[in-house]
Amino acid sequence: MAVAKAGIWDSTLFPAPGKVLENMIDGFRTGTIPMAISASLKRVCMGYGISLLIGVPLGILVARKQLFRDTIGALVSGLQALPSICWLPLALLWFGLNDKAILFVVVMGSLVSITIAVQDGVRNLPPGYVRAARTLGCKGLPMYTQVLLPASLPAILIAAKLGWAYAWRALMSGELLFVSIGLGHLLMMGRELADMSQVLSVMIVIIAIGLFTDKVIFGNAELQVRERFGLARA
Amino acid sequence: MIVAPPLEELSGTEVKLSIRGLSKKFKGSAGEVVALSNVSLDVRAGEFLILVGQSGCGKSTLLNIIGGLDSADSGSVLMDGRAVTLPGPDRAMVFQEGALFPWLTAVKNVEFGLTQIRVPKHERRDRALHYLNIVGLSKFSDACIHELSGGMRQRVAIARSLAVEPRVLLMDEPFSALDAQTREDLYIELQRIWESTGATILFVTHNVREAVTLGDRVVLLRRPAERGDSSIQSVFDVEIMRPRHIDDMDVARMAKQISLTMRHGHDKPEDLTRNEEQLDAPSLLRGFDSALDGRS
Numbered sequence: 001m002a003v004a005k006a007g008i009w010d011s012t013l014f015p016a017p018g019k020v021l022e023n024m025i026d027g028f029r030t031g032t033i034p035m036a037i038s039a040s041l042k043r044v045c046m047g048y049g050i051s052l053l054i055g056v057p058l059g060i061l062v063a064r065k066q067l068f069r070d071t072i073g074a075l076v077s078g079l080q081a082l083p084s085i086c087w088l089p090l091a092l093l094w095f096g097l098n099d100k101a102i103l104f105v106v107v108m109g110s111l112v113s114i115t116i117a118v119q120d121g122v123r124n125l126p127p128g129y130v131r132a133a134r135t136l137g138c139k140g141l142p143m144y145t146q147v148l149l150p151a152s153l154p155a156i157l158i159a160a161k162l163g164w165a166y167a168w169r170a171l172m173s174g175e176l177l178f179v180s181i182g183l184g185h186l187l188m189m190g191r192e193l194a195d196m197s198q199v200l201s202v203m204i205v206i207i208a209i210g211l212f213t214d215k216v217i218f219g220n221a222e223l224q225v226r227e228r229f230g231l232a233r234a
Numbered sequence: 235m236i237v238a239p240p241l242e243e244l245s246g247t248e249v250k251l252s253i254r255g256l257s258k259k260f261k262g263s264a265g266e267v268v269a270l271s272n273v274s275l276d277v278r279a280g281e282f283l284i285l286v287g288q289s290g291c292g293k294s295t296l297l298n299i300i301g302g303l304d305s306a307d308s309g310s311v312l313m314d315g316r317a318v319t320l321p322g323p324d325r326a327m328v329f330q331e332g333a334l335f336p337w338l339t340a341v342k343n344v345e346f347g348l349t350q351i352r353v354p355k356h357e358r359r360d361r362a363l364h365y366l367n368i369v370g371l372s373k374f375s376d377a378c379i380h381e382l383s384g385g386m387r388q389r390v391a392i393a394r395s396l397a398v399e400p401r402v403l404l405m406d407e408p409f410s411a412l413d414a415q416t417r418e419d420l421y422i423e424l425q426r427i428w429e430s431t432g433a434t435i436l437f438v439t440h441n442v443r444e445a446v447t448l449g450d451r452v453v454l455l456r457r458p459a460e461r462g463d464s465s466i467q468s469v470f471d472v473e474i475m476r477p478r479h480i481d482d483m484d485v486a487r488m489a490k491q492i493s494l495t496m497r498h499g500h501d502k503p504e505d506l507t508r509n510e511e512q513l514d515a516p517s518l519l520r521g522f523d524s525a526l527d528g529r530s
Contacts, residue, residue, distance in 0.1 A: 128329055131329065132329060135302070135322070135327040136346065142349075142350065228336065229336045229337065230381070
């Protein structure tokens with residue numbers, strides 16, 4: 001507030017916190033911010049969900065099977081170097097100007113990181129679990145569903161957290177570049193209308209959603225897993 | 235106390251597990267290392283057989299091959315006359331540590347094996363509780379693994395392996411990560427479990443005292459000196475009354491003889507007959523060493 005009052009920057013470029021708050025309340029009252037939040041969350045949940053559904057099994061397979069490691073594993077570590085937003089031009093040409101294109105960008109952003117993190121986790125599992133399971137007669141699919149999957153839960157959780165961060169970022173950059181309803185779009189509109197208080201209030205909303213998922217949703221899940229596995233609390 | 239010949243042929247009917255000419259080499263950075271050479275051995279039904287030897291003698295490799303977790307270069311493992319190569323619940327194994335599943339409770343860990351051998355769902359819980367009861371842990375059935383002490387965890391591991399009713403129970407240094415007091419309790423416990431279940435047990439340890447406390451027979455393994463030599467140095471019959479305690483005089487005396495054999499690389503009959511009073515200073519020291527061995 002003091003910085004704003006000092007008048008170093010023009011008030012249109014650096015609005016006072018009160019202005020930002022006012023804009024945010026206004027946005028919630030008129031429904032533009034809730035609408036943008038729900039549109040963005042819907043996209044990210046879908047994209048992130050797809051990434052989890054594919055990424056977790058894929059990560060386990062890449063870690064366990066030489067065939068997958070040589071093919072998909074190599075491909076995935078190569079793709080990691082590519083920022084997800086670079087998929088947008090390709091997505092636009094493939095899917096056209098619609099939600100599918102953004103969804104694709106979100107999936108490409110989080111799927112790669114989830115696959116790699118899960119794979120690392122599974123490869124670092126103590127070999128004792130699999131050996132014990134084998135001498136008890138466990139093999140084939142049950143080895144994956146009853147041993148490898150639950151044993152890698154701590155790693156999967158880390159992968160899920162990482163994947164969420166990537167998905168959220170990918171969505172925001174996608175929405176910024178590609179106009180449709182959503183938080184990124186609202187942010188861009190603020191720029192176009194030179195409404196800095198809107199820009200800032202949307203940024204705060206984006207941070208709040210990111211923090212909420214990280215601390216509340218993942219925080220609780222992590223606590224439960226850590227307790228069950230008897231790991232020290234972080 | 236009799237030192238049996240290394241290659242022992244038993245009559246066909248009472249043999250549970252038969253090992254024929256097993257050899258295994260590992261390729262390391264320093265070239266080929268012989269892990270196991272020309273091992274032949276029969277395990278009788280209901281026998282408590284111990285494999286003992288210093289590190290690098292191949293005892294764990296031998297157990298892993300029998301368990302199907304490792305493969306031999308040559309030779310075969312016959313279970314009731316049938317060759318086995320892959321792991322299976324007929325040869326369930328108890329490991330040194332860390333093999334329980336922390337995402338399951340104690341009783342669910344025991345149920346895990348029962349699920350694998352397709353025990354009907356409604357029978358699993360009862361059978362799991364029965365085996366937890368055998369190892370004296372019925373009160374802790376719903377405990378998380380990390381809530382249990384090291385000794386309790388090994389009891390759960392034993393219950394988990396016993397529950398699938400293996401034809402031979404394999405144990406790979408199951409007590410070596412425990413403190414001395416817990417270990418002594420488990421020696422008594424394991425002898426009781428063995429007697430009450432009639433299980434055939436193949437037990438690996440580097441601790442000679444432990445071997446004599448638990449075993450009907452102790453198979454001493456060594457790193458073979460020459461190509462073609464057997465990894466089996468000698469086989470000892472332990473005919474001391476049970477339940478044995480690790481501090482029993484007879485146990486200590488026999489452990490010393492095995493330790494001496496282990497150290498000299500060959501059988502020295504004179505050591506087997508010599509009395510305590512006649513020991514000279516160096517052998518006294520060696521005896522002291524072996525007593526320490528037993529406690530380590």
